[in-house]
Amino acid sequence: MDATTCEYIDRLINIEMRPGSGLPRGVTHQMYAAAREAQNDQPLTFLAAEALIKALSKGDHVLVVTGAGTAPWLPKGETDGPMGAAAVARALDIGIGAKPVMISETRNMGPVIGSVEGIGLAIADEADFPKRGGVTVAREMPLGLEAGATFVDAIFAEFSPRAIVFVEKGGPGISGNFHSLLGTARDPDDMACAHLLVEEAKKRGVLTIGVGDGGNEIGYGKIRDAITKIQPHGPKVGTVTETDILISTAVSNWGGYGIAAALAGLLGNPDVIHSVDDEYRMLDRCIAAGAMDGLLMRVVPYVDGTSTPVQGAMITMLREIVTNSLRTINRDF
Amino acid sequence: MHIAADAIDRVISVEMRRRGRERGFKAALAAVCREAEDRPLVLAAAEALDREPARITIVTGAALPDHMPVGENDGPFGAAVLAQKLEKIGHTVTICSDAECIPPIVGLLKFLGANASVLTLRKGDTAQQDEILEQSDMLIAIERLGGNPNGHLHGISGAVRDPYRTNVDYLFNQARERGKRTIAIGDGGNEIGFGKVRDALMAAIPGHNQEQRTPCGGGIFSTVATDILVFGTSSNIGAYGVLAALAMVRGDTSLCHDPDIEEQLHYVGVGLGLTDGGGGGVVPVCDGIPADCNAAIVRLIENIAIRYLDEPKVRPF
Numbered sequence: 001m002d003a004t005t006c007e008y009i010d011r012l013i014n015i016e017m018r019p020g021s022g023l024p025r026g027v028t029h030q031m032y033a034a035a036r037e038a039q040n041d042q043p044l045t046f047l048a049a050e051a052l053i054k055a056l057s058k059g060d061h062v063l064v065v066t067g068a069g070t071a072p073w074l075p076k077g078e079t080d081g082p083m084g085a086a087a088v089a090r091a092l093d094i095g096i097g098a099k100p101v102m103i104s105e106t107r108n109m110g111p112v113i114g115s116v117e118g119i120g121l122a123i124a125d126e127a128d129f130p131k132r133g134g135v136t137v138a139r140e141m142p143l144g145l146e147a148g149a150t151f152v153d154a155i156f157a158e159f160s161p162r163a164i165v166f167v168e169k170g171g172p173g174i175s176g177n178f179h180s181l182l183g184t185a186r187d188p189d190d191m192a193c194a195h196l197l198v199e200e201a202k203k204r205g206v207l208t209i210g211v212g213d214g215g216n217e218i219g220y221g222k223i224r225d226a227i228t229k230i231q232p233h234g235p236k237v238g239t240v241t242e243t244d245i246l247i248s249t250a251v252s253n254w255g256g257y258g259i260a261a262a263l264a265g266l267l268g269n270p271d272v273i274h275s276v277d278d279e280y281r282m283l284d285r286c287i288a289a290g291a292m293d294g295l296l297m298r299v300v301p302y303v304d305g306t307s308t309p310v311q312g313a314m315i316t317m318l319r320e321i322v323t324n325s326l327r328t329i330n331r332d333f
Numbered sequence: 334m335h336i337a338a339d340a341i342d343r344v345i346s347v348e349m350r351r352r353g354r355e356r357g358f359k360a361a362l363a364a365v366c367r368e369a370e371d372r373p374l375v376l377a378a379a380e381a382l383d384r385e386p387a388r389i390t391i392v393t394g395a396a397l398p399d400h401m402p403v404g405e406n407d408g409p410f411g412a413a414v415l416a417q418k419l420e421k422i423g424h425t426v427t428i429c430s431d432a433e434c435i436p437p438i439v440g441l442l443k444f445l446g447a448n449a450s451v452l453t454l455r456k457g458d459t460a461q462q463d464e465i466l467e468q469s470d471m472l473i474a475i476e477r478l479g480g481n482p483n484g485h486l487h488g489i490s491g492a493v494r495d496p497y498r499t500n501v502d503y504l505f506n507q508a509r510e511r512g513k514r515t516i517a518i519g520d521g522g523n524e525i526g527f528g529k530v531r532d533a534l535m536a537a538i539p540g541h542n543q544e545q546r547t548p549c550g551g552g553i554f555s556t557v558a559t560d561i562l563v564f565g566t567s568s569n570i571g572a573y574g575v576l577a578a579l580a581m582v583r584g585d586t587s588l589c590h591d592p593d594i595e596e597q598l599h600y601v602g603v604g605l606g607l608t609d610g611g612g613g614g615v616v617p618v619c620d621g622i623p624a625d626c627n628a629a630i631v632r633l634i635e636n637i638a639i640r641y642l643d644e645p646k647v648r649p650f
Contacts, residue, residue: 004357008348011360015344015633016336019640022647026336029343073650184650295648305646309592310636313629320626321349328353329612329621333400333492 005325006046009261012317013045013254019305021295023181027230028250031215034226035248044247045255048209049262051245052163055207058097059130061159064089065141065194065218066167067108069294070186076290077108079303081168083282084211084256086115087274088165089136091260093121095272097133101159105192106140111291113138118285119278141192148193152200163207164197165259168252171195171210171218171239179237181214194218195241210243211255213304219246251304254314261318265325273319276312283308337641338373338578344633345375345565345574351611351621355489358541359566362522365533366564374563375571378516379578381561386423387470391416392454392477392501392525394430394438395610397494404434405610406602406619408476409441411518411572414598415473417447418576418588429454429465431499437605444601445594454499462504472508472559474517474525476568477501479555481523487553489521491546501525502557515559518571520620528558566630567620573631577638586642589635592628599624 016028032044039047056062066085069077082104089100100121104112113123116136124135141151155161170178170186172195178186195218201208210219215227215234221242228234249255257273264272274282287299295305303311346363350356370377382389393408395401409430416426426449428438435451442449455461466472478486478494480502486494505525508515517526522534522541531554535542542552565571573590580588599617608614611621619627 007357007360011343012347015347015637016340017344017633017637017640019643019646021645026339029339073648180650182648182650296646297648305640306636309632313592313632313636316626316629317347317349317633320622320629324349324351324621327351329351333397333488333613 003043003046005265005321006043006262008321009045009258009318010043012321013249013258016250017306018295021305023295024232030230031226031248034223034230035246038223039245045258045262048245048247048259049266051207051209052092052263053096053266055163056092056096056098059099060162061099061101062092063101063103063155063159063161063164063197064167065103065164065169065197066112067104067192068168068170070190073297074292074294075107077111078294079283079286079291080252080294082112082115082286082291083303084253085112085167086119086121086282087256087260088167089116090119090121090274091263091272093133095263095267095269099129100136101161102136102138103141105143109138109140110289111286114285114289115282118282119274141194143192144189145193148196152196156200161206163209164201165209165211166194166218166243167211167256168213169194169218170216171221171241173237174240179216181216181231181233181237183233183236198241198243208243209245209247211247211249211252213249213252217252219243222246251306253303257314257318261322264322268326270319270323270326273322274315276315279311279315280308283311334376334581334641335373337581337637338376340637341375341574341577341634342367342373344630344637345570348566349622355541358538361538363564365530365537366562369530369533369562375574375578377561378563378575379582381514381516382419382579383582386425388468389419389424389471389473390427390429390465390469391473391475392429392504393475394434395476395478395498396431396433397497400613401608401610402433403437403606404608406599406607407567407569407610409434409438409607410598410602410619411475411569413438413441413445413447414590415572415576416442416449417445420448421588422583427452437602437607440605441598441601454501456499459503462501462507465504466507466511466513469513471514472505474505474559475572476519477525478523479525479528479557481547481551481554482556483549483551485547485549485551487523487547489523489553491543491553493548505557505559509558509560516561516563517559518563518565518568518575520565520568520571523553523555525555525557526559526562527554528556529562531556567622569619570627570630573634577634580638581641584642586639589638590631592632592635595631596624596628599627
């Protein structure tokens, strides 16, 4: 496994294939190019996997933060986010033995729990969590800045996390409001203010990784100038929250899968990236818990307008890239 | 359309190779090919194919005694699927190849229910190539070796292939002189078509030319140019990308290749003796990538075309 393999992974997870839905198209590769330029022109999944392996040892806590969408359109959030977060949590559990803590709003927690259980992580009670692998705990982050700050203090006190991964987690724009990609504003009182986790992590030197696909998600503060130019509503919606590493991708879940694939390769263990069957179970569980497709706004097995078999195809190809990186071909003609 | 077609160009050029062979060069090849065209590569090819019914000749096939006795599966799959779909829009298709490669191509056409005729190429027979030209309105090369500056054919690692393949440089060079449209689909730089970007390849990835490994010293890059050059991670995948673009151009998703058929083709290919050019076995693998993974790529390509042709659903927030 090497950086070349992560070039393959980066390229695959940056294929834009969303439908024409009023959302801007043709922007994915521009955002990716900007993210790369801002990060020493290294493959982004390589940077993230390498940093996670360096930061985390067996038994260390890692916060995995996700959840996007508000009522009335996405009352329990969307399918993009929870599944990518679950894949990262699973990868860190299997690959490193780290202890993932899932964080989301109360309204989005059902699909987050559905996703982690669907991919093979059980929700443990407080007593069992430290004692075994294959489990996670879920923590609901309250809405608003004030309650959020109290929560951040408590979560750092309880877990002393060594890393935080944000997947499709909205961050505030320059006005302090949160925004949809099309510029609809959301008051901080209606959102989990997860950027407060980033601020605390920075004070403590804790690794932060942001995964997003639009420019309004936590992490994109790193390339805010580029977002203001690339996204039609960029100046308003581009978040100011910057993480140590930013993964820009076509669909945020795929960014999470890309991290899992890169971890699988670097750790030499193909099982660190989940299987196609895991993917289908996870998507079923995620929508059964009420998550909707973020573009279609319905409880259907789609992610950002792409179908179930497309998610399976993405996993098939990622697994192929990983296994190929771990074996050598011998053709003598 | 350009945005979706560019996405297809990207997905068909994702490299997934194993260690042990040259790695990490396909993105550069893809970029060089794209720079030589003013639009996405698959779109350029699709627009050329979206024409009044025409006589289209496809040249493919790569056999090698002992190692790949009836040829490799990269090329024939793409050629047969392309033939099947081009017939759907009214074209008359002939697939040309070396004698050893013809039986499996016939088998693939039969499996797909395609009517294309086949023609056996004769080595060193320029008159035959003149004849083919007269009977063609358009020519397509898929994974078909093209000569280097010294006119020699080479495998990707620099081995000479002249004794085993009919050289069709004349056919494609003449076609351009006579104003017949030519399209090439390749994956390595040593095939027909890459003459279009040879100088740029020499500048971008000179090491990949491997002069030192070719006995004549001319390297593997082909000098034979075509009007349009499409790059794929394998040539078959490149052909499927062209079909998805054709589906978008004509508003007909049935022109996309089907992922399930793609998987089946690999097994049919095994029955016909076709070899995986990646590992050298008669296995359901193409250029080192197994059937289910190639089907996955076809799924993504198809999805891009379907999503593009979908009724727009406008999100209100």
